[in-house]
Amino acid sequence: MKRSGLFRRSVAEGALWSVVIAASLFWNIAQIKGNTLKIALAEVDLASKKDILYRHWNAEHGGVYVPVTEDTQPNPYLVHLPERDLVTITGKRLTLVNPAYMTRQVNELAKKESLGLLTRITSLKPLNPGNAPDAWERNALTAFERGVQEITAVEDIEGRTYMRLIRPFVTEKKCLKCHARQGYREGEIRGGISVNFPMDHLITIQKSRINWMIFIHVFLWILGISGIAFSTYRLGKEEQIRFRTEQEREELITQLHQSLDSIKQLQGILPICSSCKKIRDDAGYWHQVDVYISKHTEVDFSHGLCEDCAQKLYPELFTSEG
Numbered sequence: 001m002k003r004s005g006l007f008r009r010s011v012a013e014g015a016l017w018s019v020v021i022a023a024s025l026f027w028n029i030a031q032i033k034g035n036t037l038k039i040a041l042a043e044v045d046l047a048s049k050k051d052i053l054y055r056h057w058n059a060e061h062g063g064v065y066v067p068v069t070e071d072t073q074p075n076p077y078l079v080h081l082p083e084r085d086l087v088t089i090t091g092k093r094l095t096l097v098n099p100a101y102m103t104r105q106v107n108e109l110a111k112k113e114s115l116g117l118l119t120r121i122t123s124l125k126p127l128n129p130g131n132a133p134d135a136w137e138r139n140a141l142t143a144f145e146r147g148v149q150e151i152t153a154v155e156d157i158e159g160r161t162y163m164r165l166i167r168p169f170v171t172e173k174k175c176l177k178c179h180a181r182q183g184y185r186e187g188e189i190r191g192g193i194s195v196n197f198p199m200d201h202l203i204t205i206q207k208s209r210i211n212w213m214i215f216i217h218v219f220l221w222i223l224g225i226s227g228i229a230f231s232t233y234r235l236g237k238e239e240q241i242r243f244r245t246e247q248e249r250e251e252l253i254t255q256l257h258q259s260l261d262s263i264k265q266l267q268g269i270l271p272i273c274s275s276c277k278k279i280r281d282d283a284g285y286w287h288q289v290d291v292y293i294s295k296h297t298e299v300d301f302s303h304g305l306c307e308d309c310a311q312k313l314y315p316e317l318f319t320s321e322g
Helices: 002-059 099-112 134-144 175-182 200-264 291-295 307-313
Strands: 064-067 085-087 093-097 118-122 149-156 158-171 188-196
Touching: 002 099, 002 118, 002 149, 002 158, 002 188, 002 200, 064 099, 093 099, 099 158, 118 158, 134 149, 134 158, 134 188
Parallel strands: none
Antiparallel strands: 064 093, 085 093, 118 188, 149 158, 158 188
8 A cells, every 4th residue: 555545544544533533522512411401400390399389288278377577578469368467366466478478488588598599480460560570481471371381491690590490370279369359260371480590500510521521532532543643654664564575576586587587598408419519499590509508598608629629630739648
């Protein structure tokens, strides 16, 4: 594989790894945010159900009487009830606290205690103007009249993020004691109980978990990219070694072929004259031995005379012994 091919493959692997890490990160962040919303929803759901139970208990008893104090004054919106105020035989003044009045006082106490959880009763036709709905609650109350049973949302209120939940109140027979004069009939939607749960603490935890998740994924991304880079480097080195080995092998094969070609020129049976010792080539021509060998090999000849031939050709140069 060429260097360009290795580079393209490493880029593709790096891109794929980045996509996998990014997808995993986004999925985990979505899970963390989803879990935060689930916790907040569980909180408002529990608070709403508890408030409804308290209200039912209060309504089942037709309201409860409590001592009149500076914080608990007679409810001006119950002035039409003949028994709104009572005096005990010892002279203690008592006033009737209906479910709405009780809910409002508990909510005010929660504010003083800085619990953050805000619960209130609201209606499109409130007895107390202080229970008038805000824009979000008004839209929800209108939706209840179309059959919607629950509405939730995450909203900012006075600079803080809240999980909001509102559920409808259905007029029951025991509710008509206070609300019959408003024209409500049994079974009608009378309003809603609105719960606002502060999410500051949950959001802080969520941010911490998201930051940790980002750190983990960045670490895994760097680890993966480093592995891909190292693998590419090793493959490049191995490719270089393989390429050099291939070149050396090709050179050796070429040399061997050349040697074999040279060797093959002198292989086989050569026709030779038994008298003059000439060699016949493939075309049928006769050649001197030295000419034939020089032509078919890389051998060169230097000519001389052996002792027998020298004596035969030049006898006068040789004298007999003694």
